[in-house]
Amino acid sequence: xxxxxxxxxxxxxxxxxxxxxxxxxxxxxxxxxxxxxxxxxxxxxxxxxxxxxxxxxxxxxxxxxxxxxxxxxxxxxxxxxxxxxxxxxxxxxxxxxxxxxxxxxxxxxxxxxxxxxxxxxxxxxxxxxxxxxxxxxxxxxxxxxxxxxxxxxxxxxxxxxxxxxxxxxx
Amino acid sequence: xxxxxxxxxxxxxxxxxxxxxxxxxxxxxxxxxxxxxxxxxxxxxxxxxxxxxxxxxxxxxxxxxxxxxxxxxxxxxxxxxxxxxxxxxxxxxxxxxxxxxxxxxxxxxxxxxxxxxxxxxxxxxxxxxxxxxxxxxxxxxxxxxxxxxxxxxxxxxxxxxxxxxxxxxxxxxxxxxxxxxxxxxxxxxxxxxxxxxxxxxx
Numbered sequence: 001x002x003x004x005x006x007x008x009x010x011x012x013x014x015x016x017x018x019x020x021x022x023x024x025x026x027x028x029x030x031x032x033x034x035x036x037x038x039x040x041x042x043x044x045x046x047x048x049x050x051x052x053x054x055x056x057x058x059x060x061x062x063x064x065x066x067x068x069x070x071x072x073x074x075x076x077x078x079x080x081x082x083x084x085x086x087x088x089x090x091x092x093x094x095x096x097x098x099x100x101x102x103x104x105x106x107x108x109x110x111x112x113x114x115x116x117x118x119x120x121x122x123x124x125x126x127x128x129x130x131x132x133x134x135x136x137x138x139x140x141x142x143x144x145x146x147x148x149x150x151x152x153x154x155x156x157x158x159x160x161x162x163x164x165x166x167x168x169x170x
Numbered sequence: 171x172x173x174x175x176x177x178x179x180x181x182x183x184x185x186x187x188x189x190x191x192x193x194x195x196x197x198x199x200x201x202x203x204x205x206x207x208x209x210x211x212x213x214x215x216x217x218x219x220x221x222x223x224x225x226x227x228x229x230x231x232x233x234x235x236x237x238x239x240x241x242x243x244x245x246x247x248x249x250x251x252x253x254x255x256x257x258x259x260x261x262x263x264x265x266x267x268x269x270x271x272x273x274x275x276x277x278x279x280x281x282x283x284x285x286x287x288x289x290x291x292x293x294x295x296x297x298x299x300x301x302x303x304x305x306x307x308x309x310x311x312x313x314x315x316x317x318x319x320x321x322x323x324x325x326x327x328x329x330x331x332x333x334x335x336x337x338x339x340x341x342x343x344x345x346x347x348x349x350x351x352x353x354x355x356x357x358x359x360x361x362x363x364x365x366x367x368x369x370x371x372x
Contacts, residue, residue, distance in 0.1 A: 061237050062368060063271065091366055093237065093335050120333040126364040136308035136369035
């Protein structure tokens with residue numbers, strides 16, 4: 001019975017993650033990245049499973065974002081067996097995805113999942129991500145189920161790990 | 171009794187500290203905005219009170235390096251051209267610390283203003299003292315002020331319009347609508363919006 005429940009949970013979890021339907025996919029010979037408008041990305045912020053999500057809003061041209069990217073990558077590597085998913089949501093402009101974002105991901109060998117959020121009417125979705133978000137990047141959401149925290153700031157690895165553990169061990 | 175007094179005093183102290191520790195939140199619509207005296211790209215100092223005939227101001231925190239700010243440069247020039255003669259000039263302020271973001275140095279501000287032919291003052295928030303009072307968090311970040319007897323009252327805070335990446339696809343021009351409403355003496359329908367921008371580098 002227990003097994004059946006687990007299988008069911010895994011299965012529904014699987015189905016749920018399949019709910020994310022990109023509006024568009026960009027690719028070159030080595031990398032590809034899925035692009036969403038907010039409506040299609042929204043389920044990412046409402047997953048009710050046992051996974052702790054670390055979602056970082058960034059862009060290749062944002063210096064403090066690029067500076068903290070290695071910490072998110074490290075977190076992804078260190079905690080990948082602990083049910084933690086790091087997702088980097090790029091706000092690069094659509095016309096720069098092929099010329100800048102894909103080469104950047106390739107060059108830096110980014111391992112975390114990367115999505116593009118292309119939805120220019122930001123006023124309609126910023127508050128849906130978090131009511132305290134002014135819209136400045138970098139910004140990060142860490143959540144598991146209903147336990148959610150939002151940060152409009154830059155991180156060191158230690159700070160980031162500390163915040164992850166607060167949610168992960170809760 | 172003494173203990174209770176002590177506990178109460180401690181409580182009061184703790185709450186006071188808790189509140190003073192809170193970061194400055196900046197202006198909300200309806201607040202009176204501070205004036206300033208900041209250096210323009212032409213070397214002259216500029217204050218809001220210098221504009222004797224203005225009915226108000228379109229204060230925009232912006233900078234050289236940020237792609238969102240760059241995407242709006244032409245639209246900021248257009249705002250100034252349209253509204254300066256109606257009494258609402260654009261006053262642009264670069265809030266970034268060039269030690270953190272070298273592209274936003276005073277010298278490069280001069281270069282950018284010349285390249286783009288800015289028709290408005292482009293001021294340097296030296297020491298990063300003004301933007302925290304306004305509560306600007308990113309570039310670009312707009313504050314529309316109306317000159318009144320009690321001072322320059324904040325009437326709109328937020329984005330310029332609803333599409334940074336494609337001017338042709340803009341559906342709502344938030345700042346224009348706000349200033350138009352002020353000029354016609356009407357209520358501003360949308361007095362605060364949010365947009366993605368580059369965090370201010372201090």
